Amino acid sequence: MSFAMEPYLALLLIGFLPSEAWRWLGIVLGRGLDENSEIILWVRAVATALIAGVVARIVLIPPGALAGVPLSVRLVALGGGFLAFLFIRRSAFAGVLAGEALLIAGALAFGT
Amino acid sequence: MSEPSAESPPKSAAKAFADGLRSAFGSVFFYVLLGNYLGIGALAHEFNFSVLWMVLSTILIWAAPAQLILISTLGTSTLIEVAIAVTLSSVRFLPMVAGLLPTLRAEGTRQRDLVLPMHFTAISVWVEGLRLAGLLPRAERVAFYNGLGTGLMFSAAVASAGGYYLAATLPPLLAAALLFFTPMAVLMVSARNSRTLLDGLSFGLGLVVWPAVAAMKLGLELMWTGLIAGTIAYVVHRVREGVR
Incomplete structure (x- = not known):
């Protein structure tokens, strides 16, 4: 079950296909689909929460070099970036910048 | 440039494609994709994929969330789990495509003209x-x-390879900052795009539910996170709609 076996097969079968199938289905079903129907709203909520799960996973169980930064620094950087976003005119750019600055400063202070 | 053919009206296809390319390079998304895919490319390096795999995933999958799921879970989760998570994360394409078709369809547009x-x-x-x-x-x-799609995909593919090589060569501190870019950017973009309570609540709950589900070691963590947090957010949204 590890990607060392067949990463390219996995790319096609469980990366490309499950994404592309929805696009094809969109062409086939075409119109007659209400963007704001209840089922679409629920599916969007599930997908949004799932992506949030990916963010939590990368921050809590980080890969490679990011794992060298202490957990507390990673969490403070994520939270601080979000606060900067809230207080600086809801600017995503400001949020990312603040988060990155906190991460680098924290890593310098507490080691990577 | 314009070569009249039997298929297309005189000035059309090549010029329109070139216009699309030009629009891609002028778009703010060109730079957003550049940054985002630098981060994803770096993640692919740290998770031990090859650079060819990374670039191919950008061209074939062309969905940053699905790629992120694939890259971050393929090594540690079962294939079924990854497949379910990717499938759920890409459902959004269905309404997007359906909503776009009326704009793109013209007299005589065939189904297969729409695949690309x-x-x-x-x-x-x-x-x-x-x-x-x-x-x-x-x-x-x-x-x-x-043309627009080609230009934007090109920027993402170049960044995918660029981020991969940066992660390999940067000193640890900067590599860590690059790897942190994607989760930070995803959080920011989701926060900015959440116009409704439903969007914001789904994301916020997802952040909290994932660690809880992961701690329980049930497997299928991403799927459960999506279903549990998404459904709670949806129910809250329904209740509030009902109150109003």
């Missing part, structure tokens, strides 16, 4: 395409959209 533009459909191309293609004559729209 629909493959290019990701948030970035979709947003710019809906906005810009709608201003053009119908006959030019598909070619324009393909």
Whole structure:
């Protein structure tokens, strides 16, 4: 079950296909689909929460070099970036910048 | 440039494609994709994929969330789990494509003419395409959209390889900052795009539910996170709608 076996097969079968199938289905079903129907709203909520799960996973169980930064620094950087976003005119750019600055400063202070 | 053919009206396809390309390079998404895919490329390096795999995933999957799921879970989760998570994360393409078709369809557009533009459909191309293609004559729209998609995908593919090599060569501190970029950017973009309580609540709950589900070691963590947090957010949204 590890990607060392067949990463390219996995790319096609469980990366490309499950994404592309929805696009094809969109062409086939075409119109007659209400963007704001209840089922679409629920599916969007599930997908949004799932992506949030990916963010939590990368921050809590980080890969490679990011794992060298202490957990507390990673969490403070994520939270601080979000606060900067809230207080600086809801600017995503400001949020990312603040988060990155906190991460680098924290890593310098507490080691990577 | 314009070579009249039996298929297309005189000035059309090549010029419209070139216009689309030019729009891609002028789009703010060009730079957003550049940054985002630098981060994803770096993650692919740390998770031990090859650079060819990374670039191919950008061209074939063309969905940053699905790629992120694949890259971050393929080594540690069962294939079924990854497949379910990717499938759930890409459902959004269905309504996006359906919503785009009325804009792209012209007299005599065949189903297979739409396969390529629909493959290019990701948030970035979709947003710019809906906005810009709608201003053009119908006959030019598909070619324009393909040009737009090609340009934006190109920027992402180059960044995928660039981020991969940066992660390999940067000192640890900067590599860590690069790897942190994607989760930070995803959080920011989701926060900015959440116009409704439903969007914001789904994301916020997802952040909290994942660690809880992971701690329980049930397996299928991403799927459960999506279903549990998404459903709670949806129910809250329904209750509030009912109150109003």
